[in-house]
Amino acid sequence: MKKIIVDIYGADKGEQVIIRGVARAIKESDFFPVLVGEEKLIKETMSNCGVSDDRYEIINTTDYITNNEPATCIFGGRDESSIALAYKKLKNEDDCVALLSAGNTGALLVGSICRLGLLPPIKFPSLCSALPCAGKKLLTLVDCGAVIDCTANDLVRFAKMGDVFSKCYCGIENPRVGIMSVGREDAKGSALTLDAFSKLKELDINFIGNLEGSDMVSGYADVIVTDGFSGNILLKNTEAVGKKALEIVESVGCDSPELIERIKAAILESFDFNSRGAATFLGTKKIVVKMHGCATEDTVVTSIEQILRLEKADFSAEMSRLFAN
Numbered sequence: 001m002k003k004i005i006v007d008i009y010g011a012d013k014g015e016q017v018i019i020r021g022v023a024r025a026i027k028e029s030d031f032f033p034v035l036v037g038e039e040k041l042i043k044e045t046m047s048n049c050g051v052s053d054d055r056y057e058i059i060n061t062t063d064y065i066t067n068n069e070p071a072t073c074i075f076g077g078r079d080e081s082s083i084a085l086a087y088k089k090l091k092n093e094d095d096c097v098a099l100l101s102a103g104n105t106g107a108l109l110v111g112s113i114c115r116l117g118l119l120p121p122i123k124f125p126s127l128c129s130a131l132p133c134a135g136k137k138l139l140t141l142v143d144c145g146a147v148i149d150c151t152a153n154d155l156v157r158f159a160k161m162g163d164v165f166s167k168c169y170c171g172i173e174n175p176r177v178g179i180m181s182v183g184r185e186d187a188k189g190s191a192l193t194l195d196a197f198s199k200l201k202e203l204d205i206n207f208i209g210n211l212e213g214s215d216m217v218s219g220y221a222d223v224i225v226t227d228g229f230s231g232n233i234l235l236k237n238t239e240a241v242g243k244k245a246l247e248i249v250e251s252v253g254c255d256s257p258e259l260i261e262r263i264k265a266a267i268l269e270s271f272d273f274n275s276r277g278a279a280t281f282l283g284t285k286k287i288v289v290k291m292h293g294c295a296t297e298d299t300v301v302t303s304i305e306q307i308l309r310l311e312k313a314d315f316s317a318e319m320s321r322l323f324a325n
Contacts, residue, residue, distance in 0.1 A: 001032045003057070003096045004307055005089055007082045008037035009064035010103030011295045016045050018102065021300020023049035026056070028301065029308055034089060034096065036082045038062050059085050064103065067293070071106025075114055083107050087115035090286055097316075098287035098307040100278070102295045109146055112284045119323050122283040126158050127228065127290070128165055129279045130306075133217050133238055138170040140223045141216075144279060145232035152195035155179060155225055156203065161282040162223040163205045164322055168313035169280075169306065172222050178211035180226035180234070186210065192227075200225075242267055278303040286316055 006022055008015040015037060022033050023046055032055075035042050039060040046056060064082040065073060078084055083103055090096050099116075101108055105127075112118065112125050128142035142162040147154055159177050166175035179196055181189040188210055189197065200207045208221060215221055216238050226234065245267050254260050278291040278299065287310055291299050310316075 001030065001095075002308075002311060003032045003034050003093070004304060005034045005036060005059075005086045005096055005099045006300075007064075007086050007099070007101035007103050008035055008042065009082050010067070010101060010293060011291070012293045013296070015041060017295065017297055018300055019045040020049055021295075021297040022046075022056070022304070023051045024297055025301045025304040026051055029304055031304065031308060032056065034059060036061060036086045036089075037064075059089060061085055065107045067104050069104065069107070071104065071110045074107040074111045083111050084115060087111050090288075091116050096286070097311050098289060100289050100291065100300070100303055100307065102291040102293055102299075105145070105290055108288065108290055109281065112281055112288055116288070117285045118283050119285060119320055121323065122157070125281040125283040125288075126154075126161065127279050128158075128162060128282055129235060130165075130169055131216075131235075131238070133242070137172060137219070137222060138166075139216070139219075139221070140166045140170060140175070141231055141235060142223065142225060142282065143228040143231050144235045145228045146281070147228045149229075150192065150227040152192060152199055155192070155196035155227070156199045158282075159200055159203065159205060159207070159223065159225045160322055161319065162225060164318050165280065165282060165315070166223050168315040168318055169310055170222065174206050175222035176208045176220070177205050177223040177225065178208045178215065178221040180215075180224055180230060181210040181212065183212055184210045196225075278306065280306070280310070282319070287311065 008018045011017050034057040036059040039058050042058050061080050061082055063080045086099050090099050126143040127146035128140055129144045130138040130140055140162050142158045163175055163177055166172045179193055181193050211221055216234055249263050278289045281288040289303055291303055
């Protein structure tokens with residue numbers, strides 16, 4: 001049975017949220033969790049959830065990297081931290097296929113480089129999210145916050161990896177890939193995006209050209225390529241729009257509470273990113289998935305489902321083949 005390593009630290013609501021989410025996932029999915037964190041807390045919580053000791057493994061530690069610590073602390077001196085121990089296990093054991101964490105994003109990112117390893121010739125992983133905001137199919141946004149200052153070649157790499165991710169995770173056979181710009185016309189964009197545009201046209205992918213901000217929700221593209229600075233703004237702004245829409249609906253008087261609830265459910269279906277899984281690092285030798293700090297039990301369950309879907313699609317091997325050519 002494939003093992004998924006779960007760092008229990010980093011969630012705003014505490015470690016028990018993560019542990020309880022794993023307990024739920026065990027009952028719904030076929031995998032073996034390795035929980036990294038305080039042994040006593042893990043055993044107590046899992047027992048309260050009705051999960052026996054033989055159904056999971058523990059790597060005991062009470063040390064973890066907080067969000068206030070610099071990402072570079074993962075380089076050395078924190079070998080007993082939950083992220084460091086998780087990466088050690090992931091790197092050294094073949095039956096461990098993925099790491100799931102809500103911890104310090106920077107430490108996870110740097111750790112993927114210095115403690116796990118990247119696929120050659122990648123020197124820095126990117127971060128992608130699969131979002132339900134563009135219609136019936138999931139939209140892949142890459143990069144959404146890892147690589148802030150990009151080159152045109154970085155954007156080309158994002159497009160290639162996003163294409164593979166969309167095929168493996170979203171199940172889209174021939175994803176429509178576009179680059180974020182200030183209009184769909186070919187001649188629009190910055191020097192960076194225009195340079196990347198010319199390179200993307202030469203790729204063996206379904207490149208559909210420039211996109212604009214509204215395409216986050218238009219369904220026009222399956223993969224949006226952008227630098228991590230712009231991508232993070234797009235992601236958080238789109239999520240904020242959904243939250244604001246919910247507030248507006250709740251503030252409107254209506255004689256039909258049932259109708260209000262149906263409208264709210266429809267909005268959540270499109271904009272509740274936190275319950276739809278987590279962001280995936282692209283370019284790592286094994287799967288690394290980062291949950292939002294406000295992760296819930298639902299987030300843990302759907303993130304594990306996300307990992308299992310990627311594993312079933314042979315995602316790591318597909319990424320390796322992408323850069324072997």
